[in-house]
Amino acid sequence: MSELIIWTYDWVPEGPRGFVRDLRLRWACEEAGLAYAVRTVPFEDRGAEHFARQPFGQVPFLTDGDVELFESGAGLIHLARKSEKLMARDPAGEAQTLQWTIAALNSIEMVTVPWWFFEVTGSQNDNLTKWAQSRLGHVESILKTRDYLAADRFTVADLLMADVLRVEKLRAFGERPATEAYVARITGRLGFKKAHADQMAHFAAADKKRT
Ligand SMILES: N[C@@H](CCC(=O)N[C@@H](CS)C(=O)NCC(=O)O)C(=O)O
Numbered sequence: 333m334s335e336l337i338i339w340t341y342d343w344v345p346e347g348p349r350g351f352v353r354d355l356r357l358r359w360a361c362e363e364a365g366l367a368y369a370v371r372t373v374p375f376e377d378r379g380a381e382h383f384a385r386q387p388f389g390q391v392p393f394l395t396d397g398d399v400e401l402f403e404s405g406a407g408l409i410h411l412a413r414k415s416e417k418l419m420a421r422d423p424a425g426e427a428q429t430l431q432w433t434i435a436a437l438n439s440i441e442m443v444t445v446p447w448w449f450f451e452v453t454g455s456q457n458d459n460l461t462k463w464a465q466s467r468l469g470h471v472e473s474i475l476k477t478r479d480y481l482a483a484d485r486f487t488v489a490d491l492l493m494a495d496v497l498r499v500e501k502l503r504a505f506g507e508r509p510a511t512e513a514y515v516a517r518i519t520g521r522l523g524f525k526k527a528h529a530d531q532m533a534h535f536a537a538a539d540k541k542r543t
Contacts, residue, residue, distance in 0.1 A: 334397025336361065336368040336411075340531075341375035341391055343538035350528055352535075353404040354392040356495055358527035360408050360488060364415035370534065405437045408488045418488040425483035432481040432489035441496045443467050451501060465506055471497070475510035479517070486518070494518035 338361070340354035354370070361368045373382045378389045386393045386402040393402040394410065401407055412419035412429065419429040447464045450457045471493070474481070481489045497503065497515050518524070 334399075336366055337395045338368055338370050338407075339385070339391060339393045339395070340370060340372055340534070342372035343375050343542065344535055349535045350532055351499070352391065352531060353495075355527050355531050356404045356492065357392055357394055357407050357411065358530060359491055359495070359523050360411045360418055362523035362526045363486075363491065363521070364411060364417045366411065366414060370530075405433060405492065408492060409433065412488040418491075420483035420485065420487065422483075425487075428482035429487040429489050432487075433492055435481075436489060436493040436496050440467055440471065440493065444496060444499065444502055447502065448499060461505065464502065468497075468503070468506065468508060468511065472508040472511050475514045479514075486521070490518050491524075494524075 338354050338357045340352060344352055358368070358370070360366075373391065383389050385400060388402075390402075392404055392407060393400065394407040396410065399410070401410060408418075409430070412433075420426055443460070443464045444467075447457075447460050450460055478484070480486055481493060494515050497511060498519055503511065503515070
């Protein structure tokens with residue numbers, strides 16, 4: 333079996349630590365019991381080699397033998413195809429998993445990332461907040477009716493949706509008890525805790541190397 337390698341930055345400032353998206357891939361590997369290594373590209377000096385593997389100069393990207401892929405969502409689907417722990421194998425369960433994985437990216441993160449960008453750049457936008465509220469409201473209606481998004485069990489779709497929703501500031505406006513319980517439940521999993529702790533340790537070790 334080829335070696336799975338998750339690529340991330342060699343260092344990032346304090347702010348994004350715990351949220352760099354290599355965490356999604358680490359978490360998926362932890363859930364599935366897939367062995368993986370973590371390697372790095374420079375954060376501060378992103379060269380041609382990095383852009384050849386991630387055309388936006390971002391992380392994460394994944395290598396699995398001859399397979400190379402960027403986009404955390406694509407990486408998660410790749411890993412889910414390797415392990416039933418991440419995606420149901422019956423056609424309906426698999427379809428639901430893919431559907432909610434794409435929904436997390438394209439119906440929720442598509443709104444929450446611009447919202448977050450306006451927030452951190454100090455240029456709040458009421459219309460964007462209303463749009464985000466509306467999307468979160470619809471997710472709340474779904475989560476009131478079920479513990480998991482797809483196939484009545486944990487899947488990679490929950491991993492991704494919880495990772496998108498765990499940004500506290502985003503959830504601070506509005507009362508959404510089912511969403512709160514969901515985020516707590518999904519990020520309470522050992523796989524998340526391990527992935528999060530490992531990412532924090534990775535960047536803490538990088539600080540030491542810089543001093
Ligand atoms: N859609 C991409 C987004 C990747 C992304 O936003 N990566 C961040 C780290 S979590 C990054 O590299 N930011 C630095 C930059 O955009 O220059 C994915 O899901 O992989």
